[in-house]
Amino acid sequence: MAHFSPGLLLKSLLFQRGKRRAGYIEILEQRIAPASTATWTGAIDNNWNNVLNWNIDNAPADHVPGTAVGDATGLDVVINPSGEQTIAVNGAFDVHSLAMAGDDHISFTTGGSLTVEAASSIHNGFQMTNGTLTANGLLTVNGSSTIANNASTIIGHIENDGTLTITGGDPNLGNNAATTTLDNTGTIVNSGARLDFAGKATLNNSGLFDITFDGSGDFADNFNSGNLFHNSG
Numbered sequence: 661m662a663h664f665s666p667g668l669l670l671k672s673l674l675f676q677r678g679k680r681r682a683g684y685i686e687i688l689e690q691r692i693a694p695a696s697t698a699t700w701t702g703a704i705d706n707n708w709n710n711v712l713n714w715n716i717d718n719a720p721a722d723h724v725p726g727t728a729v730g731d732a733t734g735l736d737v738v739i740n741p742s743g744e745q746t747i748a749v750n751g752a753f754d755v756h757s758l759a760m761a762g763d764d765h766i767s768f769t770t771g772g773s774l775t776v777e778a779a780s781s782i783h784n785g786f787q788m789t790n791g792t793l794t795a796n797g798l799l800t801v802n803g804s805s806t807i808a809n810n811a812s813t814i815i816g817h818i819e820n821d822g823t824l825t826i827t828g829g830d831p832n833l834g835n836n837a838a839t840t841t842l843d844n845t846g847t848i849v850n851s852g853a854r855l856d857f858a859g860k861a862t863l864n865n866s867g868l869f870d871i872t873f874d875g876s877g878d879f880a881d882n883f884n885s886g887n888l889f890h891n892s893g
Contacts, residue, residue: 695756698725700739700747700764708772709751726753732777739764744784749774749791757797760784765803768793768812785822788812788831794838802846807831810856819843820867827851834861844869862888 696717704712714721716735725737732754739747744763749772758780760766765784766774768791778797785803786793793799795816802821807814808828815838823846834840836859847868855863869891 695734695736698735698737698755700737700741702741702745702747706746706748708747708749708753708774724751724753726755726774727751731755732775739766746787748772758782758799771811788814789828793818808853813858814842815840817841817843819845820848821846823847823849825849825851826853826855828853830854830856832856832858833863834858857887860886862890864890864892866892 698721699715699718700713701715702713704710707713708726709724711721711724714725716722716725725731725735728735733756735755736757737755737759739758739760740762741764742762744765746765746767748767748769750770752773754775755777757778758774758776760782763784766782766786768774768786768788771790773792773794775794776797776799779799780795780797781800781802783802785801785805787805788807789809790811792813792815794814795818798817798819800819800821801824804822805820805824807824807826808831810830810832812829813832813835815834818841820842824844826848831853833842833855834857839860839862840858841862841864844863844865844867847870848865850869850871857863
């Protein structure tokens, strides 16, 4: 993926023997600054926050992806090793995009956070019991995902094309600082939990929404006039 930064050459007015010569501005073509690609190797363990598990542009990484200035706009992350691994997000990371095309999972259990700024995809789901996943571009999720406990939050624009199970506690859809949209074209299983709608949160369901009510008799918490639930499934 390439990013564009316009090149602008400004030639100032020139003077010769006290006389002003005609100056001009020349606009050059846009200059292409290629993005860098971080590739997961998992050579040491399943820890995202271990620099030895990564290559950047086909060389050993000099930093953990998502921790350096510029990663949010210029670093695309690819996770597709052979076999099946669970990658643990246990820090705060912000990258341009994420592409997980294999059978790997991404896991949030220790309060870690991952932000993706552009369109991204996770093929085999995620597991979250304590953490935050923020999608500032559309994040498409397939496979089997689980979100549980009130320490778990999803923010931004996420499309569930697989099976998302909501279980245990009151996991958060959105926060008070962001607009969040969860589009379900697959299956959402609400297993006795309540989804805590925060800020301007919208759930668009065009798939299957399977609800097991908890003792409170509802499936949503803090639902108010700023929240929407659209059902066409």
